Amino acid sequence: MFYVMKMTRTIIIIIVLSIVMCLILWKHLNLPICIGIVSGSSMEPTITPGSIVIGIRDEPRIGSIVVFNRNGSLVIHRVIQANSTHIVTRGDACIENDPPISIKDVLCVISYYVKGDVIFLAIVIGTCVTYLLITLGNNNKYTKTKLETRNYN
Numbered sequence: 468m469f470y471v472m473k474m475t476r477t478i479i480i481i482i483v484l485s486i487v488m489c490l491i492l493w494k495h496l497n498l499p500i501c502i503g504i505v506s507g508s509s510m511e512p513t514i515t516p517g518s519i520v521i522g523i524r525d526e527p528r529i530g531s532i533v534v535f536n537r538n539g540s541l542v543i544h545r546v547i548q549a550n551s552t553h554i555v556t557r558g559d560a561c562i563e564n565d566p567p568i569s570i571k572d573v574l575c576v577i578s579y580y581v582k583g584d585v586i587f588l589a590i591v592i593g594t595c596v597t598y599l600l601i602t603l604g605n606n607n608k609y610t611k612t613k614l615e616t617r618n619y620n
Contacts (some may be wrong), residue, residue, distance in 0.1 A: 500524075501534060501575040503541070509558030511545055512516030514580050527554050532577040535568055543577065 505518045510532070514520065518592075520543065527546050528531045534543050544556035544565060553567040563580065 469604075484546050503543075505543060505580075507543075507558075509560050510545070511560045513559045514543065514577075520577050520580040522577045524574075525578075526577040527570060527573050527576055534574045534577065535572050536574065537568075541574070568571075584612070 500521075501522045501524075503520050505516055505520060506522075510517055514532070522534055525531075527549060529546050529549050532543060532545050533554070534541055535556070535565055536542070542556075542565075544558045544561075546554050547557050547564055548555040549570075553569055554573070555564050555567050557564045
C-alpha cells in the first residue's frame, strides 16, 4: 500500500511539474495557444463554470467560440455574425448580441474544452478510489507494515 501511495504521489508531482514547464515554455516562446478556466455562466450549457478551455490563434468564423477582451475582462462567446473586419458574438445562455468587436481584438478561438463537472467528477472519483485503497490496504495482512519507533533522548 505504501508503494502505491508513493507511486501515486510521484506521478502527481511529475504531472504538475510537466504542466508548469509547459506553461513556462508557452509563455517564453509566445506560442499561439491560450489556456484558461471559465468562471462565468454565459456559455452554459455548452461550457460550464470551472471548465478548462484551450484555444489557438485562428480566424474566427460563424459558430466558433472565441476569447476576447472587453473592458479589461476576458469574455468567451460564440460568433453569431462576421465580416472581414468585425464580428458579433453572444453567449449561449444570453438573449442579446454583444456589440461588434474588431477581429484584431480576438485573442484566440476555442478548439477544445473539458467541462467543469467532468473535472469535478474526476476529482471525486480519484478521492474515493484513494480512500478505498487506503482503507482496504489497512485491512489487508499483506500490505500492513509494522512501524518502529525509537527514543533518541
